[in-house]
Amino acid sequence: MAEHHLPPDPTDYHHRGGRKGVHADDLSRGRCYSYYYGYGGGGGGGGGRALCFALLVLLLAVGITWLVLYVVYRPSHPNLAVTSAAVLALYNATANTAGGATALAASFQFTLVLRNPSARSAARYDRLAAYAAYRGEPLTPATPMPPLAQDAGTAVEVAPVLGGGVAAPPVPVSPDTAAALAADVAYGVLALRVVVLGRVRFVSGPFHRGWHSMYARCDLLLGVRKAAGNNGAGGGPQQAPLLGDPACNVDM
Incomplete structure (x- = not known):
């Protein structure tokens, strides 16, 4: 008669050196409670979680406050x-130049308006200088301008004389530039670029920002007429109407 063998009792397998498993008794309320504390789930864990949560809330509040102020x-x-x-x-x-080098004598007076559009930040300008250029070549030396202070949302108007006035010093240019300028003056329309260099600093309530380099330029068309003498537009100051709206850009 064939013998029927029952499967070995799991407890026997474990007692004989096998791997200890998890029994149904281990899942009782008492055992789960002990396992939870044994693996760090109790004791000081609640205090640590509360501290981490408080730090997270603090960092979040600081970040939101900084974003709003910015x-x-x-x-x-x-x-x-x-x-x-x-x-x-x-x-x-x-x-008037030594060696016959091509040169132009030019001087202009421009009315410049610097506007600070910031509603809560005052502006401070320093090391300002301006010059006029034609076809990428300077027509006047860089003229220093005084420092400016500007409140929030205000505008400052300045009228620098670029080039030294009627007795303008000669400025070397290329022959092509001299010929093109003579042609434009004869035509009555002169394309110029006014460049303003310097640095600006903003003061926003309790915040003081560092200095930033500023490069501003305006491209404009002037209506000019040829006057007697000086081989071009000369014979004394002339008002030059602006033809169209000058295109101005400010880089920082």
């Missing part, structure tokens, strides 16, 4: 505009 006090780039212009001198000065 949005409220964030300064905007200044705006530059040219509202009027006058030609004080503009002629070919090649005969």
Whole structure:
């Protein structure tokens, strides 16, 4: 008669050196409670979680506060505009240079308006200088300008004389530039670029920002007429109407 063997009792297998498993008795309330504390789930764990939660809330509050202050006090780039212009001198000065180098004598007076669009940030300008350029070549030396202070949401108007006035010093240029300028003056329309260099600093309530380099330029068209003498537009200051709206950009 065949013998029927029952499967071995799991407890025997464990007692004989096998791997200890988890029994139904281990899942009782008492055992789960002991396992939870045995693996660090109790004791000081509640206090640690509360501390981490408090730190997370604090960091979140600081981040939101900084973001709100940044949005409220964030300064905007200044705006530059040219509202009027006058030609004080503009002629070919090649005969006045040594060696016959091509040169132009030019001087202009521009009315510049610097506007601070920031509602809560004051602006401070320093190391300002301006010059006029034609076809990428300077027509006047860089003229220093005084420092400026500007409240939030205000505008400052300045009228620097670029080039030294009627007795403008000659500035070397290429022959092509001199020929093109003579042609434009004869036509009555002169394309110029006014460049303003310097640095700006913003003061936003309790916040003081560092200095930022500023490069501003305005491209404009001037209506000029050829006057007697000086081989070009000369014979004294002339008001030069602005043809169209000058295009101005400010980089920081």
